[in-house]
């Protein structure tokens with residue numbers, strides 16, 4: 339299985355394992371519900387890339403706010419009472435990528451759910467948490483095995499086929 343997919347699995351596991359108490363200690367912001375003017379949203383067509391971290395990603399939208407850009411990630415479900423940690427870290431990664439590519443740090447990002455949106459401050463504590471997670475992922479990647487099978491049929495049915503560099507299909 340390619341390193342990217344393994345990384346995502348490990349990230350998911352790390353997120354599940356993290357306790358609520360630890361989240362509070364890390365300063366993960368609870369977020370503030372806001373209303374969002376969707377007419378100002380600009381779809382993002384090109385992925386953002388940080389060559390130093392080897393990190394790439396594409397938020398669903400960017401909102402121009404003065405000279406800054408605010409990343410917006412859209413989730414299809416209803417807003418939870420508190421944003422999920424995985425969503426928060428995904429948004430933090432987009433904030434980092436926006437800062438890297440524009441040179442301007444977004445003060446916050448937005449998680450848009452079906453019924454409302456959270457405004458999440460891109461704090462230094464959150465940035466540090468993201469950095470720690472990425473470091474853990476890099477260590478895991480360095481020791482990860484490659485594809486674990488030789489079945490083209492399995493690759494043809496795989497949801498990661500289009501982005502997999504080890505596909506047999």
Ligand code: SF4
Pocket residue numbers: 339340343485492493494496497498499502503504505506
């Ligand atoms: S396309 Fe094949 S090698 Fe790549 S992740 Fe899927 S099953 Fe594994």
